[in-house]
Amino acid sequence: MFGNYLIGLREGLEASLVVCILVAYLVKTERRDALRPVWIGIGIACALSLTFGAVLEFGSQELTFEAQELLGGSLSIISVGLVTWMVFWMKRTARHLKAELHGKLDTALAMGTGALVATAFLAVGREGLETALFVWTSVRASGEGSSAPLIGVLLGIATAVVLGWLFYRGALKINLAKFFKWTGAMLVVVAAGVLAYGVHDLQEARFLGGLGNKAFDIAETVPPDSWYGTLLKGVFNFQPDPTVLQLTVWTLYLVPVLVLFLVERSRPASPKPQPVDAAPAS
Secondary structure: OHHHHHHHHHHHHHHHHHHHHHHHHHHOOOOOOHHHHHHHHHHHHHHHHHHHHHHHHHHHHHHOOHHHHHHHHHHHHHHHHHHHHHHHHHHOOOOHHHHHHHHHHHHHHHHHHHHHHHHHHHHHHHHHHHHHHHHHHHHHHHOOOHHHHHHHHHHHHHHHHHHHHHHHHHOOEEOHHHHHHHHHHHHHHHHHHHHHHHHHHHHOOOOOOOOEEEOOOOOOOOOOOOHHHHHHHHHHOOOOOOEEEHHHHHHHHHHHHHHHHOOOOOOOOHHHHOOOOOOOOO
16 A cells, blocks of 8 residues: 555656646746636646546456456556656656746747647646556556555545645745655655566466466465565565566566666766745735
């Protein structure tokens, strides 16, 4: 559940920050007339994300078992790729997110209502679709019929919405670079588990071999239905009897990606970034 809470918090906070930065900028520049098209774009993006998630959930139920496993495994790998790209992108751009959004909004204001709707839609829609896909694959990987993973995601999103409101009101400040660095590192660990589960799905779909070739089996030592087995499953998508291919893929992804993500690139000294916050409405 914690892993899914982290996904909801991390992805939801990105979308919340985008929204509060856009709205606060329009209020500060006395362009409240542009708020309506911005909210329309945000609403369309949210509706599209929910529709995408519903299609994934209910559309897959009509497939055969092997087709479901093939679809789930393929989408797990795609979602891990998208999330990996996202955490590296956010690590690079967190310091400049506010200025980048302001620049896009200035351009849209000059172009008209349609451009404002499109700007808000694209800014939030990418986050929403990415979140829907990764949440679906992660919940599928750790749920096993339980509602706990979905509850974790919803709690994370709810927390992100509250934090976004606090940013907007000026009641909370945060160093986004540090926040996204450490939550990104934890998300890489979660993504490694989703990737391993996706490989297992592809093995069950008979797309990949080696399903019966277990790397180890410690189910008696760490029972999946025990409290600690459930905790490991919820946080790390831990499996007590992974295949050799699962363990290999998990290691080859986690170790280099985590090292590359955590290593600071050397760059010329620059002014210390200030904590980012959205100014309250005046």
